Amino acid sequence: MRNKELVVDEVADPRPAPGQVLVRTCACGICGSDLHALQHADQWVEMSSEASDLGDAGMPTPNVMDPSQDVVMGHEFSAEVIEVGDNTGNVSVGDLVVSMPVVFGPEGLSPVGYSNDYPGGYAEQMLLSDMLCLKVPNGLDAQTAALTEPAAVGVHAVNKSGITKGAAAVVLGCGPVGLAVIADLVRKGIEPIVAADFSPTRRALAQQLGAHAVVDPSDELAIDAWRRVDGTSRLVIFEAVGVPGMIDQAIRMAPRGTRILVVGVCMQPDTIRPMHAVVRELSIQFVLAYDPMEFADTLRAIAEGELNVAPMITGTVDLDGVPGAFQTLADPDAHAKILVLPT
Amino acid sequence: MRNKELVVDEVADPRPAPGQVLVRTCACGICGSDLHALQHADQWVEMSSEASDLGDAGMPTPNVMDPSQDVVMGHEFSAEVIEVGDNTGNVSVGDLVVSMPVVFGPEGLSPVGYSNDYPGGYAEQMLLSDMLCLKVPNGLDAQTAALTEPAAVGVHAVNKSGITKGAAAVVLGCGPVGLAVIADLVRKGIEPIVAADFSPTRRALAQQLGAHAVVDPSDELAIDAWRRVDGTSRLVIFEAVGVPGMIDQAIRMAPRGTRILVVGVCMQPDTIRPMHAVVRELSIQFVLAYDPMEFADTLRAIAEGELNVAPMITGTVDLDGVPGAFQTLADPDAHAKILVLPT
Numbered sequence: 277m278r279n280k281e282l283v284v285d286e287v288a289d290p291r292p293a294p295g296q297v298l299v300r301t302c303a304c305g306i307c308g309s310d311l312h313a314l315q316h317a318d319q320w321v322e323m324s325s326e327a328s329d330l331g332d333a334g335m336p337t338p339n340v341m342d343p344s345q346d347v348v349m350g351h352e353f354s355a356e357v358i359e360v361g362d363n364t365g366n367v368s369v370g371d372l373v374v375s376m377p378v379v380f381g382p383e384g385l386s387p388v389g390y391s392n393d394y395p396g397g398y399a400e401q402m403l404l405s406d407m408l409c410l411k412v413p414n415g416l417d418a419q420t421a422a423l424t425e426p427a428a429v430g431v432h433a434v435n436k437s438g439i440t441k442g443a444a445a446v447v448l449g450c451g452p453v454g455l456a457v458i459a460d461l462v463r464k465g466i467e468p469i470v471a472a473d474f475s476p477t478r479r480a481l482a483q484q485l486g487a488h489a490v491v492d493p494s495d496e497l498a499i500d501a502w503r504r505v506d507g508t509s510r511l512v513i514f515e516a517v518g519v520p521g522m523i524d525q526a527i528r529m530a531p532r533g534t535r536i537l538v539v540g541v542c543m544q545p546d547t548i549r550p551m552h553a554v555v556r557e558l559s560i561q562f563v564l565a566y567d568p569m570e571f572a573d574t575l576r577a578i579a580e581g582e583l584n585v586a587p588m589i590t591g592t593v594d595l596d597g598v599p600g601a602f603q604t605l606a607d608p609d610a611h612a613k614i615l616v617l618p619t
Numbered sequence: 620m621r622n623k624e625l626v627v628d629e630v631a632d633p634r635p636a637p638g639q640v641l642v643r644t645c646a647c648g649i650c651g652s653d654l655h656a657l658q659h660a661d662q663w664v665e666m667s668s669e670a671s672d673l674g675d676a677g678m679p680t681p682n683v684m685d686p687s688q689d690v691v692m693g694h695e696f697s698a699e700v701i702e703v704g705d706n707t708g709n710v711s712v713g714d715l716v717v718s719m720p721v722v723f724g725p726e727g728l729s730p731v732g733y734s735n736d737y738p739g740g741y742a743e744q745m746l747l748s749d750m751l752c753l754k755v756p757n758g759l760d761a762q763t764a765a766l767t768e769p770a771a772v773g774v775h776a777v778n779k780s781g782i783t784k785g786a787a788a789v790v791l792g793c794g795p796v797g798l799a800v801i802a803d804l805v806r807k808g809i810e811p812i813v814a815a816d817f818s819p820t821r822r823a824l825a826q827q828l829g830a831h832a833v834v835d836p837s838d839e840l841a842i843d844a845w846r847r848v849d850g851t852s853r854l855v856i857f858e859a860v861g862v863p864g865m866i867d868q869a870i871r872m873a874p875r876g877t878r879i880l881v882v883g884v885c886m887q888p889d890t891i892r893p894m895h896a897v898v899r900e901l902s903i904q905f906v907l908a909y910d911p912m913e914f915a916d917t918l919r920a921i922a923e924g925e926l927n928v929a930p931m932i933t934g935t936v937d938l939d940g941v942p943g944a945f946q947t948l949a950d951p952d953a954h955a956k957i958l959v960l961p962t
Contacts, residue, residue: 323894436900523893542893550866550885551666553905557779560903562896 304397430456647740773799
């Protein structure tokens with residue numbers, strides 16, 4: 277990302293500091309956040325800075341990128357260790373690894389993929405923190421392993437929802453976030469899962485991942501589909517669209533006592549009608565990312581075949597194909613997750 | 620309430636149907652909802668109708684008033700039973716009672732205080748359901764007993780918050796709702812309780828009820844006061860103001876993982892910035908009213924001296940004083956709770 281555009285260029289070879297390892301990127305998913313960061317870099321920076329300012333006292337907060345300088349994005353990656361720095365030992369040369377997209381360095385904590393100092397997974401090579409690397413187990417292939425990060429977002433949202441067997445789920449939006457939520461709901465035995473998306477491609481993926489009812493909201497509202505197939509279970513609604521108006525839509529449809537999980541990231545101010553939430557005593561839980569244990573659990577669950585996310589991959593491109601892939605992803609009907617294969 | 624104005628007039632004597640008792644109103648608090656219903660009757664009816672439409676299948680939903688017909692408001696009452704209908708036996712003539720403000724009749728369930736059929740507590744006499752009446756125990760006086768209803772709102776909000784000892788509370792707004800929340804937080808041993816209100820009268824009441832720090836938001840933000848006196852406990856924020864912008868203010872100030880209880884009733888559409896809630900994984904619980912067990916527990920707790928709400932009473936008026944009291948309450952600095960003494 278250079279001057280708010282994507283360019284493919286050579287950058288300096290990264291060199292591992294103590295505690296870091298140099299890796300060759302095997303695969304890296306393109307995330308909707310990357311599209312957003314490219315289009316609204318200043319807003320992104322403002323929000324990240326604010327998030328850092330508001331962090332907990334004593335918690336490390338990542339450095340925030342300067343979008344006027346080069347940024348190599350990409351934070352959903354798998355990689356092969358090709359060199360280890362001093363004071364390492366968790367992983368070794370040749371290991372296939374994934375990592376939460378943050379790296380410790382002399383300058384503090386930096387996000388991998390939104391940093392001017394550390395290239396992300398749309399580079400051939402990256403620096404990772406040895407202690408944050410997880411070896412990919414069970415012979416899992418590098419492309420599926422690269423889904424650990426987006427899948428962990430779904431795992432975390434489902435964990436935070438507190439949903440248990442016997443409850444039902446409505447998932448609004450079947451982009452990568454919604455699909456990751458569905459995959460984890462399936463793993464946890466939730467039934468029925470009712471999913472809604474305008475895109476036939478995404479609805480087909482939701483069904484393939486195990487959603488029990490899948491609707492086009494222009495034909496039938498998700499809540500009506502839930503009433504048709506269930507209508508009595510305790511309900512959790514996952515809002516995974518992230519555009520203005522969706523939280524209010526979720527509020528409007530939610531039965532009394534429903535818990536709404538806001539997983540979609542709406543950057544703009546948004547309008548809700550609080551009385552609609554008051555009269556039915558709704559709760560809204562906003563979620564972000566995942567914690568390290570959830571990230572590790574997600575990798576393990578994918579590798580052991582418990583968490584079926586591989587169908588999310590709908591295409592691959594090489595480095596030269598990245599700018600075109602960003603344009604392709606602007607049309608939600610064409611793809612779910614495109615992986616960049618830099619090497 | 621006649622043609623959107625308050626008038627004092629004679630209405631027909633109510634007669635108890637089977638299962639009902641006739642009571643003489645001893646005291647009835649004026650609620651902010653009554654002020655709102657008077658000013659925005661149509662909006663009120665629309666919202667109540669919607670709440671009824673969206674109710675749970677199989678749950679009784681109260682009849683909705685027609686504001687073009689007479690309504691005798693008042694739903695925070697204590698009363699003396701003066702006559703019992705057929706098929707009664709829970710309470711007897713002479714008993715001092717309180718009741719949740721709903722009554723069963725041949726026409727279904729009606730709200731007491733927002734009905735064209737049943738006069739509320741700004742009348743000399745009311746009809747109540749025998750089986751919903753609770754005898755006031757322990758010699759509790761009628762005026763304090765009339766605080767059961769507003770106090771139960773606070774008890775319910777605190778219950779729904781899940782707050783436990785070791786956590787801290789910030790209460791935004793020290794009107795009757797915020798004061799009821801504070802009283803129940805004190806009862807449950809929460810410390811510190813930080814309360815904020817622009818009104819010196821209300822701040823003094825908050826302090827009298829046991830808030831540990833009380834601030835004028837034009838001098839110091841509630842969250843800064845919390846940081847000053849605590850700053851490390853898990854935090855629950857109670858939004859008890861209920862005007863547009865307050866939910867976003869609560870979001871803006873909340874530390875990571877905070878639970879926000881929306882107890883104030885904002886009737887208008889409201890704007891929030893979801894990203895601020897996302898980056899700190901906030902949750903927002905909307906609450907309304909109380910359940911029957913909470914109502915009974917509130918009466919017991921007041922009568923046994925566990926729940927100190929009596930200081931909320933800042934004035935009394937007779938029936939002729941009701942219209943004037945509504946005007947007085949428009950100025951938040953003059954009063955917290957005014958009781959109507961109809962007889």
